[in-house]
Amino acid sequence: MSDSQHTEQRTPFVLGKPIKNPSDFYGRQNVLASLFRAILNVELVSVVGEHRCGNTSVLYMLAAEEERQRHLSRADDAGLVFVFLSCQLATEGPDAFYRRLALGARRVDPDATVDFGGVIDRVWVEGYLEDLAHRGRRLVLLLDELEVIAGFDEAFWEWLQVLVTEYDIPVVASTRFDLSQYRTERGGPPFFNLFRSIYIGSFSPETVEQFLREKSEITDFDFFAVRDTLQDLAGRFPFYLQVAAALFYFHAGGESHVSEAQRQAVINEFKARTWTLFEDAWPKLPPIEREALVWLAGEGRPHGEAEMRFHKALLSLERRGYVVDGRIFSSAFADYVREHAASI
Numbered sequence: 460m461s462d463s464q465h466t467e468q469r470t471p472f473v474l475g476k477p478i479k480n481p482s483d484f485y486g487r488q489n490v491l492a493s494l495f496r497a498i499l500n501v502e503l504v505s506v507v508g509e510h511r512c513g514n515t516s517v518l519y520m521l522a523a524e525e526e527r528q529r530h531l532s533r534a535d536d537a538g539l540v541f542v543f544l545s546c547q548l549a550t551e552g553p554d555a556f557y558r559r560l561a562l563g564a565r566r567v568d569p570d571a572t573v574d575f576g577g578v579i580d581r582v583w584v585e586g587y588l589e590d591l592a593h594r595g596r597r598l599v600l601l602l603d604e605l606e607v608i609a610g611f612d613e614a615f616w617e618w619l620q621v622l623v624t625e626y627d628i629p630v631v632a633s634t635r636f637d638l639s640q641y642r643t644e645r646g647g648p649p650f651f652n653l654f655r656s657i658y659i660g661s662f663s664p665e666t667v668e669q670f671l672r673e674k675s676e677i678t679d680f681d682f683f684a685v686r687d688t689l690q691d692l693a694g695r696f697p698f699y700l701q702v703a704a705a706l707f708y709f710h711a712g713g714e715s716h717v718s719e720a721q722r723q724a725v726i727n728e729f730k731a732r733t734w735t736l737f738e739d740a741w742p743k744l745p746p747i748e749r750e751a752l753v754w755l756a757g758e759g760r761p762h763g764e765a766e767m768r769f770h771k772a773l774l775s776l777e778r779r780g781y782v783v784d785g786r787i788f789s790s791a792f793a794d795y796v797r798e799h800a801a802s803i
Contacts, residue, residue, distance in 0.1 A: 471674060471677050471678050471705070471708060472674075472701050472704060472705040472708070473701060474698075474701055474702060474705060477513075477515040477516045477518075477519055478513070478516040478519065478520075479516075479519045479523070480523075481520060481523050481525040481526055484516060484520055485662065485666050485669060485670050485673075485697070486662050486663060486665075486666030486669070487513065487517060487520070487659065487666075490506070490517060490657060490659055491517065491520055491521070491526060491530060492530060493657060494506070494517070494521060494631055494657070495521070495527075495530040495531060497629065497631070498521070498539070498599055498629040498631065499531075499535060499629075500629075501627045501628070501629045502629055502655070503623070503629070503630045503632075503653045503654045503655070504629075504630070504631050504632070504654060504655055504656070504657055505605065505631075505632045505633070505634045505637070505638050505654045505655070505656050505657070506518070506631065506632070506633045506634070506657050506659060507634050507635070507636065507637055507656045507657065507658045507659070508633070508635070508658065508659040508660060508779070508780075509635060509660070509740070509779040509780055509781070510635065510739075510740065511696070511697065511698030511699070511736075512659055512660055512661075512696070512697055512698070512779070512780055513659060513697045513698075514633035514634070514659055515603050515604075515633050517633065517659065518543060518601040518603055518631060518633055519543065521541060521599075521601060521631060522541040522543055522567070522601060527541075537596075538595060538596050538597060539596065539597055539598075539599050540564070540567060540568050540591060540596050540597070540598055540599065541567065541599045541601060542560060542563040542564050542567060542568075542598060542599065542600060542601065543563055543601045543603065544556070544559045544560055544563050544600065544601065544602055544603065545559065545603045545604070546602055546603055546604045546605055546606075546607050546608045547603070547604055547607055549608060550607055550608060552611065553581075553611055553612070553615045554579075554580070556608065556611075556615075557579045557580055557581065557583065557584055558579050560584060560600075561575055561579045561583065561584075561587070564587060564598075568591075570594065571587065571590055571591075572590050573586055573587045573590050581618060584622070585622070588622070588626045588628075591626075592626065597626070597627055597628065597629075598626065598628050599628070599629050599630075599631070600623075600628055600629070600630045600631070601630075601631050601632075602630060602631070602632040602633070603632075603633050604633060604634065604635075605632035605633070605634050605638070606634050606635065606636060606638070606641055606647070609641070609642075609645070609646070609647040609648065609651070611648075613648065616648035616649070616650045619650060620648075620649075620650045620653070630654075632654065635743075637656045638651035638652070638654045638656070639651060639652050639654070639656075658778050660696075660777070660778050660779050660780035661694060661695035661696055661697075661777075661780040661783055661788065662695040662696075662697055662700070663695070664695070666695075667695050667700070670700065670704075671683055671686065671689075671704075674704055674708075678708050679715055680707065680708050680711050680714070680715055680716075681715050681716055682704060682707065684716055685707050685717065685722065685725075688703075688707075688722060688725070688726065689703050689704060689707070691789075691790045692725075692726065692729050692789055692790060692791055693729075693788070693789055694780070694783040694788030694789055695780070695783055695788070696780045696781075696783075696788050696789070697780075699733065699788075699789060702729065702732065702733065703725070703729055706725045706728055706729055706732075707722075707725050710724055710725050710728075729791060730791045730794065733789075733791055733792075734791075734795060737791075737792055737795040738795075741795070741799065744781075745772075745775075747768045747771065747772045748772045748775055748776055748779075748781075750765075750768065750769070750772065751768070751769050751772035751773055751776060752776065752781065752782075752787060752796045753796060753799075753800045754769055755782065755786065755787050755793075755796075756787060756793045756796040756797045756800065757797070757800070773785075
C-alpha cells in the first residue's frame with residue numbers, strides 16, 4: 460500500500476479515546492526512548508500527566524510493534540511480552556486484577572502454555588511467569604491509572620512487589636500524580652515509592668508544527684491559516700488541540716479555509732463542548748493550583764505568602780499543561796475560571 464493510500468484511509472482526528480495507531484501519535488519520542496531504556500533496565504516508572512494529556516496513549520505506544528521496532532533490537536523485543544492492564548477495570552479487587560492480567564496476556568502471547576480457562580489467581584500468575592521464563596521471555600507490565608487501585612489490601616502490594624523483584628518485571632504506569640507524592644498526601648502502599656516519574660504535559664512548539672502540517676496534508680484544510688485561533692482556544696494541550704482542529708475541519712465542509720462567521724462558530728462550539736470537561740477537571744486540581752488559576756485569570760497578582768504559593772503552583776500547572784508561556788492555556792478555560800471565581 461502506498462503512503463497516499465494509507466493516508467486516505469486514516470481518520471484525521473482522535474477524540475475522546477487513547478491513541479493506539481502510531482500514525483496518529485505526535486511528539487513524545489524522547490519520552491518513549493526513555494521508557495524503553497527503563498524497560499530494558501527493569502525499572503519502575505510512572506508517566507505522570509493530566510487526563511487527556513496522552514499518558515495512556517504513551518502506554519499503548521510502548522506495546523505497538525512499530526514503536527518497539529524503532530526503539531528495541533530484534534533480540535530485545537523477542538524477549539519481552541508487553542501486557543496492558545486498565546486498572547479502572549480492576550477496581551473490584553485483586554481477583555479482578557489477576558483476571559485482567561490474564562486477558563491481556565492471552566491477547567498478546569499465543570505461545571503461552573498455561574490454562575487461560577481455569578482458575579485465575581496468584582498461583583496462576585506465578586505459573587504464567589514461570590512459563591514465560593521457560594521460554595526465555597519476560598513480562599512488561601503496562602498499568603493504566605495505577606492510583607485507582609491504591610486501596611487494595613497490603614498483602615496484594617507486598618505480593619506484587621516481591622513478584623516484580625523475583626521475575627525482573629519492568630512496570631510502566633500512567634498516573635495523574637507523582638506516586639510518592641500521592642502516597643504522602645493520600646496514603647498508598649510502600650510499593651509506590653519504588654517508581655520514578657516522567658512528566659508529560661503540553662506539546663512542544665515543534666510537535667504542534669508537525670501536527671498542523673500533517674493534518675493540513677491529510678485534510679487539505681489550511682490549519683496554519685487558523686493557527687492563532689487554535690493557540691488561543693487550545694494552547695498546546697494535546698486533546699483540546701485535537702478538538703479545536705477537528706471543529707475547524709468539520710465547519711469548513713471540505714473547503715481549505717473558513718469564513719469569519721465559521722471561525723466564530725468554531726469558537727462558540729469549542730466553548731460549549733469543553734465547559735463540562737473543565738467542570739470535571741477543576742475539582743481534581745489541588746486548592747493552591749485553583750487559587751493560582753484564579754489569579755492568572757484576573758488582573759492582579761498575589762503578595763507575601765500567597766505569592767510563594769502562586770509560583771509553586773505555576774510550576775505544577777505548567778507541567779500539567781494548564782499554563783503555557785505564563786498564561787492559562789485556553790481562553791475558554793480562562794473564561795471558565797473567571798466565572799467560577801465570581802460564583803465563589
